[in-house]
Amino acid sequence: MLLHPGTVHTERFYQHIDKFKDLKVSDAGAVTPSFSVEQMIATIDRVTLKDSGRFLLYDGTRLPW
Numbered sequence: 001m002l003l004h005p006g007t008v009h010t011e012r013f014y015q016h017i018d019k020f021k022d023l024k025v026s027d028a029g030a031v032t033p034s035f036s037v038e039q040m041i042a043t044i045d046r047v048t049l050k051d052s053g054r055f056l057l058y059d060g061t062r063l064p065w
Contacts, residue, residue, distance in 0.1 A: 002055045
């Protein structure tokens with residue numbers, strides 16, 4: 001299973017945000033690093049074999065692959 005941490009508020013994110021203006025990237029919906037990690041750990045604790053090959057967001061939401 002692949003796990004996406006989501007858009008995370010990091011120093012690096014803000015250093016490069018101007019490069020993505022055309023993609024309309026903003027900090028809306030971004031989460032803190034600690035929130036992302038806590039959610040990923042909780043998701044890892046819940047996955048089973050049926051999740052093999054799935055791409056999941058940090059909170060367990062299934063993402064298109």
